[in-house]
Amino acid sequence: MKPAPFEYVKARSVDECVDILERRGAEAKILSGGQSLVPLMNLRLARPEVLVDVNGLGELAYVRRDGGVLEVGALTRHCELAEGAAVQQSCPLVSSAASRIGYPAIRNRGTLGGSLAHADPAGELPCACVALGAEVAVRGPDAERRVPAGDFFVSHFTTSLVASEMVVAVRFPVIGPGQGWAFEEFARKTGDFALVAVGALVALGGTTVEGASIAVSGLGGRPIRLPAAASALLGETWSDELMVATGAAVTAEVAALVDEPAEGFRPHVAGVLAARALRDACTRATDEEVPRGK
Amino acid sequence: MRRCHVASSRHSITTRVNGAERTVEVDARELLTDVLRHRLALTGTHVGCEHGACGACTVVLDGKLVRACLIFAVQADGADIVTIEAFGSSASNLHPVQAAFWEKHGLQCGFCTPGMVLTAMKLLEESPTPTEEEIRAALSGNICRCTGYVFIVEAVKAAAERMVSEGTTP
């Protein structure tokens, strides 16, 4: 399986990259990690006429703490997200999600920006971003804008990026005291794409849930935030029964949102994973140790 | 029917492969696997799927394990690449990891072996005394259809023990 022909350009700056995107529009594609794009190109399912290689853009590879925000450059590799101390400490949910992606050799190349722009409905990082309410920093020819993750993912392999835009960074909220997180997924085997994944965040005051966020991916083409199930937790005392009930609520809510029967495999598993994720998140929220990602 | 509207751009690249500088003219779309195998005659790196799922094409690029089938050769300009051919070349000068695979019957048809051996070497470089769980996790992206992995895991353990006792680094 050999790719169709294309012109290759190694971008020397973000501006140059954006400029090419603007001029060549839909014919151009950014090459970052290549772990999702190149298989599609080898299969001739993707046939960009211009490939803009951004791997030389060192200015996009960074992890920076900015108060309550961790800003991560688009070129940051999955292995850095999974194993780097800064991300593990500030955004353990992201680390955990990234550690499930493929295999070590894949994680050495795959990038944050690439994963988000690719928007694989089974992708772990999109789910994590939506669960966290992260912001995606997007650069276009005229301006840079910040898109809430929930608005960034539109559908299967489709984001709100226009052809002349590229992801340059993602801003994640840093986990704080009293907060807990969890990332659960169900895949057929280790490293395979998740059939269903759940990202969950809770904030506890004592044993009372003061904040919650749940996102599910694997249904409906893009990660789905579940505001109803999350808000039903507010003010409740956390317990195993509460988590199980929330799991059922997640199943019902997600099934309704994607118009599938609740007894179907994926809605059911979404609820099961959500219950487990919330249980883990609450356990971590009450833990006095510094949260570690894994 | 599908016509290709553009021609591939051509590039001259220079890479360091197994310590030697190599300069090659490539089409943009030529995969690193094809350039290594057919332009540089380094056929030890194998092609099992061309979509990054099997690990047969694993090489080390700028010190990291990568799938050569997912890298265009043009991207390797200025890079440092290590393939299986960088190590022992015969029965008498095998690297400890190669020797351990031999001792422990960690190969049958041999097709996955170069990728498996390089991945094991990298593991031991980063983690000289891995547990079985760590070994299996590190090799999880390398498919073998012949061995069922049992003797591969034993080979990596044996290599680790030998290298620690000899004080050698991978």
Added chain:
Amino acid sequence: MTDTVSAVVQPKLFGARVKRREDPRFLTGKARYVDDIVRPGMLHAAFVRSSYGHADIVAVRADDAERAPGVHLVLTGAQASERALPIICDSTLDGWQSTQYPALAASRVLFAGQGVALVVADDRYLAEDAAELVDVEYSPRPVLSSVEKAIAPDAVPLHEGWIDNLFIKRHFRGGDVDAAFAAAHGTLELDLISHRHSGIPLETRGCIADWDPAEELLTLWTASQTPHLVRTGLADVLGLPESRIRVVAPDVGGGFGIKGHLFPEEIALCLASMQLERPVKWIEDRVEHMLACVHAREHYHRIEVAYEEDGRVTALRALVRVDCGAYSVYPWTATMDTGMVLGILPGPYRIENYECRAYSVATNKCPHGPYRGVGRPAGCFSIERAMDEVAHALGMDPFEVRRRNLVRADEFPYTSVTGLVYDSGSFLEALELVLEDGGYTEMRELQEQARREGRLLGVGFACYTEQTAHTTTEFIKRGVPIIFGYDSAIVRMDPSGDVSVQVSSHSHGQGHETTFAQIVADELGIPMESIRVSFGDTASTPYGHGTFASRSAVLAGGACVLAASRVREKLFRFAAELLEANPDDLDVGEGKVYVKGSPQFNHAVSDLARWTYHRPEKLPAGMESVLEAVASYDADPGGGTFANAAHLCLVEVDPETGGVKLLRYHVVEDCGEMINPLIVEGQVHGGVAQGIGGALLEEFVYDEEGQLLSTTFLDYLLPGTTDIPHIGVSHIDTPSPFTLKGIKGMGEGGAIAPGPALASAVADALSPIGHAFVNELPLTAERVRRFVAEAKRDGSRSQTAGS
């Protein structure tokens, strides 16, 4: 001959865990697989493949492709059909309906992915570009995308002249089945499904065809397990005599049966090379491999079991359907799976009343062929699950049911109801030993502990016997057109006393370069290092059949023993003359031929060799200057020798997600005497891993239109290091009374039992919830969820019944 050989004292390299001679080239990246071979002036090919499951080809327009950059040739089906016959592989059995599998489809395509045209260009990239320009106009026809559709009363036969969509209908009846069912304490009717999957070697197929017009010699390098059979097949379809064809199977990256075929692609490449008079290479890509190589193991069984109150199974009825895809494969025919299940379904059990109807069904899918175990995995799945269900119906321990039914040591040789002669074995002993060595008691303790924590662990087991190294009489029974009755070896000693062995088998992971050197070293009393074993090149190896069906150690190994013993005889004759001794008083060892009891009277083998060739005046009168022999070996009685094994496993089931995690696995295997236990264990591990893959992960899914949905490793999952646990292996050796050295074959065995072992473990894990009949492989999460629901229904029924 046999008497002389078996009189040799069991030598020291036989049975030794010798590391493999061949490994250095694989470890250093110096092996030569077909894609590593370069021929001067070589061109590259890509196929145009059908995107329809069933369609007429209305037109093929190649002009744009022919004009594309770097293109040398576009070969269409119409052109190919003028220069090559289709592949025809007909069973000799009654009722067989024949197919013609063309090198390239000319008027009709019968499965999605079937080759329609071949493009030859300067490189594969350009060939693929041009392949996209070949304009094929199809007129779609209704697709028979399943057995159901193919056997429906109104189904249109796929093939010309066929009365239905059955390649063959097999029927066997033995004992008095009706009476046994009528008299039985209980009966069960069970449906079982094993979904389509295949061997999926890591190296795809590939070949280089090189027609030399001056020599009128066609050379084909091809990744094959069966080079001579490929040569014979090519001769038939190309109309070239075999003497004008040379097939070379180099290092091959895994086969598992899948690479033991003559493929249409090989024929197309030969035609292209003959037309262009240049070497042409084709390396299959992974998508092509999934679409169009050979699929396997798609079985639908309906089993009826009659049993007594004490757990004895007295009768079995079976209806077996195998989805054989569109064409009969060469050289096996589309009868392999059905015929094998027919014969082996009763398994290692004493079941004297048995009836089986087995059908090979034609559908619009990739052709179906033999893959490691062939029909045995599905057969074992059925009989083992049936035994477990009998145990459940009677409230008996499933091991107890096995004990009541297994053929015992004192019954060997045991002729099964289907006429298979189980020559020797350890059916019960292996089962008992696997419980011990596999830690059954500890597994139950872990299960108990897990239950207290609210987790579900399950213990499962399965056992089988398998026919190996079967030869003449068996293949005649099976009705294959070529009887794979033997394999062959040439043993040749050179003037230095070193030996080259050329065998007709083909090692693609099995270590023949080591194991055959081990046995020849013992026969000739010389070190292994002075023996070089080679195979794969039909120009230099004796005719034989290749490696498949767990036979090479017995047959090719046996041929090596025979040929080496003939060379040894010559050495003895020469030495006897020089030592003024009787040849019967001589023995060989440590590089010397010596007088038994007086080893100081000896001659070095190397001296004898040098003198034979360079000092012929020293030879006895009438002895030729030849230290070479060729032999072929057919292990009597031709019905093969039966190996057996028992598998035990521990799983964890997550009833909420349907996830199954395999925690422990142990095998007790009995393959008689072993040449090299290290290699035997490697084969067991590999077979088990593939069996686990088929039980948990691997499945080819076709849609209603005959489109294959599993075309990459992103859809079709292979087990990795975190899916396969450590596999413990224990050995029993019950030698075969028939074969040279008492060896039995064993390469396939590991793949036979994991399906039922895992299914029974999953059922056991769910047993606190209720009973589910786990009857479908692979055990995907969705299917396991279905079994959980079934267990829940059973559980609540039992509760209601109990209250």
